[in-house]
Amino acid sequence: EGYPFNPCLTEAQYKEMESKVSTTLSGLEGELKGKFYPLTGMDKAVQQQLIDDHFLFKEGDRFLQAANACRFWPSGRGIYHNDNKTFLVWCNEEDHLRIISMQMGGDLGQVYKRLVTAVNDIEKRVPFSHHDRLGFLTFCPTNLGTTIRASVHIKVPKLAKDMPKLEAVADKYNLQVRGTRGEHSEAEGGIYDISNKRRMGLTEYD
Structure with missing residues (x-):
């Protein structure tokens, strides 16, 4: 602030x-x-x-x-x-x-x-910094709200061979798929960073 x-x-x-x-x-x-x-x-x-x-x-x-x-x-x-x-x-x-x-x-x-x-x-x-309607304020608008990104590094070798399927499953559950070195990076050895996509309009518990 x-x-x-x-x-x-x-x-x-x-x-x-x-x-x-x-x-x-x-x-x-x-x-x-x-x-x-x-x-x-x-x-x-x-x-x-x-x-x-x-x-x-x-x-x-x-x-x-x-x-x-x-x-x-x-x-x-x-x-x-x-x-x-x-x-x-x-x-x-x-x-x-x-x-x-x-x-x-x-x-x-x-x-x-x-x-x-x-x-x-x-x-x-x-x-x-906090806004009554938007929640906690961040540089990137996608992080507004709770600002929480909960992620796991998980090995999914079979899904890694079929990216469209992996992304379809992730979209179904409002999840985001990234490489292990962060946004815009590639996966290494079939290991992906899987995290929640939504931060705004939800509580931390949600």
């Missing part, structure tokens, strides 16, 4: 937000306790390993670049993660904050509980 979206941010605002986010997250405790790592000055090998492990974002794709959302890269960008790397916060990627809860296995309840705990704690320190 209080800052424009990425295309309108100045470099000074990027850096100011990075500092504010780092300070805010340093107050997290327990399972959420961790460390903030600025992208500026980060070792390239460390950065690539975090990307390969699906923990860190890359510089925006051609769509974000066309929207002028990658200016001053990597200034003002960073990542926070706890010791177990089950809780992460991306600073100034596509949105000002992207709060992530993740872990191996199928315990979705634990993943969601961790997310709710973190969001409630962070929101006490830095208020989020």
